[in-house]
Amino acid sequence: MAKHLRLARLLELLTVIKYHPDWGPKKLAKYFEISEKRLYDDLNELNAANIPLVYNGKGYSYLSMSALPPVRLTIDEALALVMCGTMLEGQKDDVYSKLARGAAAKLLELLPEESRRMVMALEGKVSVRGKGSSELNHALKAMNEAVASRSTIECSYYSYSSGKTTRRKIDPYGLIFRGNSWYVLGGCHSRGEVRTFRVNRMKDIEATGEKFEYPEGFSIEDHVRRSWAVFQGAETDVEVLFSPKLAPLIEEHRWQPEQEIIKLEDGSIIFKTKVAGTLEIRRWIMSWGEGAEALAPESLRQEIAGIAAEMAKSHARAKRIPSGAKKQAAPAAKKKKPRKMK
Numbered sequence: 001m002a003k004h005l006r007l008a009r010l011l012e013l014l015t016v017i018k019y020h021p022d023w024g025p026k027k028l029a030k031y032f033e034i035s036e037k038r039l040y041d042d043l044n045e046l047n048a049a050n051i052p053l054v055y056n057g058k059g060y061s062y063l064s065m066s067a068l069p070p071v072r073l074t075i076d077e078a079l080a081l082v083m084c085g086t087m088l089e090g091q092k093d094d095v096y097s098k099l100a101r102g103a104a105a106k107l108l109e110l111l112p113e114e115s116r117r118m119v120m121a122l123e124g125k126v127s128v129r130g131k132g133s134s135e136l137n138h139a140l141k142a143m144n145e146a147v148a149s150r151s152t153i154e155c156s157y158y159s160y161s162s163g164k165t166t167r168r169k170i171d172p173y174g175l176i177f178r179g180n181s182w183y184v185l186g187g188c189h190s191r192g193e194v195r196t197f198r199v200n201r202m203k204d205i206e207a208t209g210e211k212f213e214y215p216e217g218f219s220i221e222d223h224v225r226r227s228w229a230v231f232q233g234a235e236t237d238v239e240v241l242f243s244p245k246l247a248p249l250i251e252e253h254r255w256q257p258e259q260e261i262i263k264l265e266d267g268s269i270i271f272k273t274k275v276a277g278t279l280e281i282r283r284w285i286m287s288w289g290e291g292a293e294a295l296a297p298e299s300l301r302q303e304i305a306g307i308a309a310e311m312a313k314s315h316a317r318a319k320r321i322p323s324g325a326k327k328q329a330a331p332a333a334k335k336k337k338p339r340k341m342k
Contacts, residue, residue: 013043014046023059028060138205153170154169165203170184171189173214181199196230233279236275237297238294239271240271242270243292245291250271259271
């Protein structure tokens with residue numbers, strides 16, 4: 001394993017020297033988090049492999065670059081790698097999260113100045129939490145570019161709540177990934193406030209040519225910090241009782257940045273948190289079935305009780321066949337032909 005780690009470091013060292021010929025032994029050792037002695041051993045190893053390195057007075061450079069074709073990353077490729085690191089943030093075991101953040105930081109240092117500026121413009125404006133998705137399509141690419149360049153866009157947007165499609169003018173402040181969908185947080189010109197837009201419902205996206213300024217101190221994480229996923233609402237203290245069977249599943253994951261778990265003698269737990277709006281956490285509580293009970297607030301408890309009662313009625317009565325659907329008849333039993341007597 002150690003050999004593989006060193007090989008990876010040696011390969012990375014070749015790239016770092018290419019793009020930073022002014023980095024001396026001390027800075028290179030700090031970058032790789034190794035001692036200067038270990039760095040000199042690595043340099044000697046490269047020289048022994050017929051890779052001619054020379055000290056140029058400030059750092060190291062190659063006598064010949066013909067065997068080292070440059071690695072070029074597009075903005076989208078660099079952004080994708082940086083976002084891979086953010087996908088691991090917030091996990092209970094953050095060992096890989098720290099490694100991913102470190103790798104992303106090193107990647108940014110190696111990018112050309114213009115590429116680094118574009119990617120850094122998205123820092124704090126792209127947030128990922130949840131499972132992967134196949135929605136990295138034309139709309140998402142257009143939003144990435146608009147966020148990085150602070151460009152106002154226009155689009156046709158379908159609202160699920162109203163059932164209508166309207167033309168919207170939006171200042172896209174940032175992107176978030178929650179559940180299985182991408183969302184844009186941005187200033188809606190028609191509503192005059194920060195709104196949340198689902199990317200796959202944004203059609204006919206066009207750049208207006210106008211530029212916008214981010215609200216002072218705006219941060220996606222701060223904006224949705226109290227949201228269970230993405231939607232906003234009144235801040236509410238929520239308490240949920242989980243059965244002993246479900247308790248380990250709740251404890252092994254960090255659901256919110258600020259949460260509290262109280263262990264009870266019978267093995268059950270009380271999960272406590274504060275959320276902005278109860279719609280999304282209500283769905284989450286109900287997804288655990290009879291093993292979860294909302295304790296507070298009382299309004300949330302009553303909502304769940306009402307929905308559960310209606311579901312019980314629907315499942316207790318005879319199964320309904322939707323209008324227009326044809327009832328499939330059971331296949332008729334095959335009649336056996338009488339055997340002929342010999």
